[in-house]
Each structure stands twice: as structure tokens, then as C-alpha cells.
Amino acid sequence: MKTFTYRTATDVAHGLEPGATFLAGGTNLVDLMKLGVATPDVLVDVTRLGLDEVADLPGGGLRIGAGVRNSDLAADSRVRRDWPVLSQALLAGASGQLRNMATTAGNLLQRTRCRYFMDATMPCNKHEPGSGCPAREGDHRNLAILGASEACVATHPSDMAVALAALDAVVQISGPAGERTVPVTELHRLPGDTPERDTVLEHGELITAVDLPPLGFAARSAYRKVRDRASYAFAVGSVAAAIQVDAGAVTDVRLAFGAVAHKPWRAYTAEEALRGRPATRESFLDAADAELTAARPLRDNAFKVALTRNLVVSVLEGLS
Amino acid sequence: MDLVVNGTRRSVELDPRTTLLDALREHLGLTGAKKGCDHGQCGACTVLLDGRRVNSCLILAITLQDSSVTTIEGVDHPVQDKFLEHDGFQCGYCTPGQICSAVGMLDEVSKGWPSAVGDAELTDAEIRERMSGNLCRCGAYPNMIPAIREAAAR
Ligand SMILES: Cc1cc2nc3c(=O)[nH]c(=O)nc-3n(C[C@H](O)[C@H](O)[C@H](O)COP(=O)(O)OP(=O)(O)OC[C@H]3O[C@@H](n4cnc5c(N)ncnc54)[C@H](O)[C@@H]3O)c2cc1C
Ligand code: SF4
Numbered sequence: 180m181k182t183f184t185y186r187t188a189t190d191v192a193h194g195l196e197p198g199a200t201f202l203a204g205g206t207n208l209v210d211l212m213k214l215g216v217a218t219p220d221v222l223v224d225v226t227r228l229g230l231d232e233v234a235d236l237p238g239g240g241l242r243i244g245a246g247v248r249n250s251d252l253a254a255d256s257r258v259r260r261d262w263p264v265l266s267q268a269l270l271a272g273a274s275g276q277l278r279n280m281a282t283t284a285g286n287l288l289q290r291t292r293c294r295y296f297m298d299a300t301m302p303c304n305k306h307e308p309g310s311g312c313p314a315r316e317g318d319h320r321n322l323a324i325l326g327a328s329e330a331c332v333a334t335h336p337s338d339m340a341v342a343l344a345a346l347d348a349v350v351q352i353s354g355p356a357g358e359r360t361v362p363v364t365e366l367h368r369l370p371g372d373t374p375e376r377d378t379v380l381e382h383g384e385l386i387t388a389v390d391l392p393p394l395g396f397a398a399r400s401a402y403r404k405v406r407d408r409a410s411y412a413f414a415v416g417s418v419a420a421a422i423q424v425d426a427g428a429v430t431d432v433r434l435a436f437g438a439v440a441h442k443p444w445r446a447y448t449a450e451e452a453l454r455g456r457p458a459t460r461e462s463f464l465d466a467a468d469a470e471l472t473a474a475r476p477l478r479d480n481a482f483k484v485a486l487t488r489n490l491v492v493s494v495l496e497g498l499s
Numbered sequence: 500m501d502l503v504v505n506g507t508r509r510s511v512e513l514d515p516r517t518t519l520l521d522a523l524r525e526h527l528g529l530t531g532a533k534k535g536c537d538h539g540q541c542g543a544c545t546v547l548l549d550g551r552r553v554n555s556c557l558i559l560a561i562t563l564q565d566s567s568v569t570t571i572e573g574v575d576h577p578v579q580d581k582f583l584e585h586d587g588f589q590c591g592y593c594t595p596g597q598i599c600s601a602v603g604m605l606d607e608v609s610k611g612w613p614s615a616v617g618d619a620e621l622t623d624a625e626i627r628e629r630m631s632g633n634l635c636r637c638g639a640y641p642n643m644i645p646a647i648r649e650a651a652a653r
């Protein structure tokens with residue numbers, strides 16, 4: 180591991196000197212530092228800023244502090260009652276030990292698990308811009324089928340982010356230039372020509388909280404994840420969904436897909452296709468297909484199209 | 500820096516790169532926590548940090564000023580007797596991590612924390628899911644499950 184200096188952050192608005200990085204639970208960053216993929220000169224520990232509360236928002240939402248541990252958020256009685264999809268997504272991720280350290284912001288900003296990215300000795304446009312993308316011809320079984328580019332086909336690995344994208348959560352950001360908000364659906368970028376940038380955050384911008392807006396029908400919501408073993412593995416595909424059905428017809432719906440793109444994939448096209456349609460298997464299939472016509476699978480990951488399609492149907496059937 | 504380990508305040512001088520696991524094993528003479536993968540993937544390094552189970556291999560010791568760490572050397576819990584009674588191990592390499600994890604897990608259950616399987620009784624499926632962060636190369640899982648189930652009932 181490259182050497183660094185360490186300090187604790189004392190204020191949310193200080194920003195960062197060049198070469199400095201925020202440290203939260205460390206479960207991703209320390210791992211990448213050991214691998215030589217992350218090489219910060221300065222680590223600024225944000226876990227003592229007191230951003231660890233889940234507070235009620237006026238009007239019925241929740242403000243989830245950036246430093247709230249994944250295990251505490253998953254166990255929060257308000258989350259479990261009103262947004263079960265979020266609790267389920269958190270519990271589907273990592274392990275009990277990791278969730279006790281992992282934070283809201285760190286989870287959102289965790290990096291791809293693409294094996295070339297995590298190997299400092301390999302070329303990779305994400306850790307070394309311009310060096311190429313060996314995944315395209317190499318191991319891409321668990322990489323993107325939607326929104327990828329010639330330069331990068333990585334997926335975002337978070338489960339939690341998929342639920343937050345479906346729920347229209349909003350990220351609160353504080354930086355040297357002031358405060359701003361970004362919807363979770365717009366936090367992560369598509370790779371395009373600059374896959375080295377995962378998100379729209381500028382250097383030194385700190386996530387302080389994630390706001391969860393009220394969504395009455397999210398009380399009927401669920402997260403379903405498929406992985407290569409029963410537990411303690413990243414998703415090969417996942418779906419977060421909430422649905423409202425009245426007299427057999429879909430009146431409203433939220434859908435997002437995980438492990439298919441460089442960002443949690445909000446399935447707006449599928450949602451649009453479903454509103455007003457009968458809540459039947461046929462409608463769910465049509466909606467999934469409407470979204471997945473944009474899929475451009477690689478040699479070894481075409482199975483993800485069928486997998487995601489089946490997940491959409493099973494989750495929506497389970498909820499309606 | 501100062502760390503409270505198994506109830507005793509210890510002063511250590513560490514390179515900032517030192518993980519909690521290496522601090523325990525290489526600087527404090529506590530070799531109970533094991534290094535399996537060093538990347539958060541196996542659970543052999545599990546300890547209790549302020550009472551919660553964590554992987555000590557992914558935590559920089561320097562971040563823990565004044566925190567309280569309990570390692571297997573400081574654990575005194577019915578899970579240990581039950582592991583002996585049921586032969587919940589073969590080579591024993593994963594065992595300190597399994598036991599620390601089980602102690603933390605049982606506390607989570609008593610606080611009503613849910614798991615991906617459910618939130619009510621501690622069925623065998625629940626134990627498997629909640630203990631999935633601890634791998635055992637010897638595959639001694641079948642005997643760990645009754646050990647943990649019976650420890651929970653006490
Ligand atoms: C073996 C293993 C299995 C896993 N399995 C899963 C899984 O199945 N599903 C899943 O979703 N995840 C999984 N994870 C990933 C885990 O969820 C993440 O490592 C964790 O959520 C990261 O949170 P953290 O607080 O530890 O972040 P850190 O490692 O501390 O930080 C991650 C990034 O976020 C930045 N950051 C942190 N806080 C802030 C802030 N407030 N503002 C701005 N930037 C910030 C850091 O600079 C860093 O770039 C797994 C991890 C491991 C090691
Ligand atoms: S897919 Fe992206 S992260 Fe993976 S090797 Fe290609 S450029 Fe790197």
C-alpha cells in the first residue's frame with residue numbers, strides 16, 4: 180500500500196486538497212488501496228462528522244445520514260415498514276460484518292468489481308485512462324448489457340443504490356462551492372469516453388445525506404437479487420420494484436435494475452409501458468421487453484437479458 | 500495511538516497503513532484473529548468493535564482512536580462451549596472468526612435486526628444466512644449450526 184497521511188474531517192464544507200480522498204467505513208477504499216488501485220496521498224476520515232442519523236423529514240420522508248451504517252439502515256423500523264425494498268436491498272448485500280462498517284455514501288460510491296479494474300497490473304480505462312478495456316474481449320460475464328461504451332463495460336455493484344434509484348432518492352452534497360442536490364438516478368454517469376469518472380461529483384464534494392421522499396405504495400415493494408451463490412456475493416442481476424394496482428390495473432410503478440449498467444438502471448421505459456395496463460404476467464413481460472430492447476450484450480453476458488426479464492416478472496407478480 | 504483491547508488500554512505506535520488485524524497480530528501479540536483473505540471475503544479476521552462484528556482486515560487501526568475492540572482472546576460466551584460440544588470445527592483456522600461473528604450475530608438477533616431470510620425465529624436457514632460472512636475451508640458448517648442454535652437458546 181502506498182503511504183499516506185491521515186486526518187479526521189472536522190467540517191462538511193472544507194473540500195479536499197489534490198490527492199486527498201474521503202474515507203468512511205473503508206470496506207471498499209482500503210481494499211483498493213491494498214490492491215494498489217487507489218493511491219491517495221491523504222485520507223480524510225468522515226466518520227466523526229456526526230452524519231449518522233436517520234431523521235424524519237417534514238411531509239413523510241427520511242433523511243439518511245451519509246455515515247449511517249448499512250446494518251442500522253436495514254434495521255430501521257421506518258424503512259422496513261414504508262420502504263421495504265431498501266431494507267431488503269441492503270440485507271442482500273455483502274455480509275453482517277461488512278454491513279456494520281459500510282456507510283450510505285460509501286456504498287453509493289463503491290467502485291466496480293470488474294476484475295481488470297481491481298488488478299493494478301492490467302490495462303483498464305477506468306484506472307488508467309487510455310490504456311484500453313480488456314473486459315470487452317476478456318472476462319465480462321458479469322459486466323454491462325445497458326448503456327456501456329466502447330471504452331468501458333463495467334457495472335456498478337451496489338444493491339442499495341438500485342433501491343434508492345427506484346425510490347427517487349436525492350443525494351445531498353456539500354462542497355467548497357456550496358451545497359447542491361442530485362437525484363440518485365443522476366449521481367452515477369454512463370461511461371462514455373471518460374469511464375474514469377464514476378459519478379458527477381467534483382473532487383472534494385462530500386455527500387452529507389440521502390433523502391428518501393414519501394411514496395405511499397412503496398410499502399408494497401421488494402428487491403430480488405440473483406447471484407452465483409446463496410449469499411455473500413455480488414449480484415449477477417437484480418430488480419427493485421414498487422407497484423400500485425387498482426381494480427386489476429397498474430396505476431403506478433417504480434422499477435430499477437442492478438448489475439446491468441455503469442449505474443443503477445432506472446427502468447423508465449418499462450414503467451411507462453406498465454401504467455394503465457392490467458397487472459398481468461403478459462403486461463410485465465411486455466414492459467420488461469420494452470426496457471431491454473436497448474440491451475447490447477457482449478459475448479458472454481446475453482443471459483442477463485433473460486435473467487432480468489424473468490426477475491421483473493417474478494418480482495411484480497409477487498407484489499401484485 | 501491508544502486502543503482499548505479486551506478491556507485494557509494499549510498504546511501502540513503504528514504506520515498509518517496498519518490494519519486492525521495486523522495491529523492485533525503483529526503489534527499486540529493477539530494472534531487469535533486470523534488472516535484468511537485480507538480482503539473482507541472470508542471472515543477469519545472477525546472481531547467485535549464497540550460490540551459489533553467487523554472484518555478487522557479492512558479497517559485501518561489509526562481510525563480507531565479510543566474505540567473498544569474485543570478479540571477471541573477476550574470472548575467468554577456459551578457459543579464457545581457449544582462449538583466444543585458439537586465439534587463445530589476441523590482445522591480450527593476459521594473458528595475464532597466464526598465465534599466472534601456468532602457472538603455479534605446473536606446480539607443483532609436480540610436487537611430485532613432482520614436478515615435477508617427473515618426476522619423472527621433463528622431457524623437453521625436464518626443462521627446460515629446471518630453467518631454467511633464466515634467461510635470454512637473444511638466445510639465444518641453442519642456442526643456449527645446446532646452449536647449456534649443451542650447457544651442462542653440459552
Ligand atoms: C467481500 C465483499 C462483498 C461485498 N458484497 C456486496 C454486495 O453483495 N452488494 C453490495 O452492494 N456491496 C457489496 N460490497 C461492497 C460494500 O457494500 C461497500 O464496500 C461499502 O458499501 C462501502 O462503504 P464504506 O463506507 O466502507 O466506503 P469506503 O470504502 O470508506 O468508501 C468508498 C468510496 O466512497 C467515498 N466516500 C465515502 N463517504 C463519502 C462521503 N460522505 N462523501 C463523498 N465520498 C465518500 C470514498 O472516498 C471512497 O471512494 C462487498 C464488499 C466486500 C469487501
Ligand atoms: S470494463 Fe471498465 S473497468 Fe473493466 S477493464 Fe474495461 S475499462 Fe476497466
Ligand code: FES
Pocket residue numbers: 533534535536537538539540541542543544545554555556557
Ligand atoms: S481476512 Fe478479513 S475477511 Fe478474510
Ligand code: FES
Pocket residue numbers: 587588589590591592593594634635636637638639
Ligand atoms: S475448521 Fe478449517 S477452515 Fe473452518
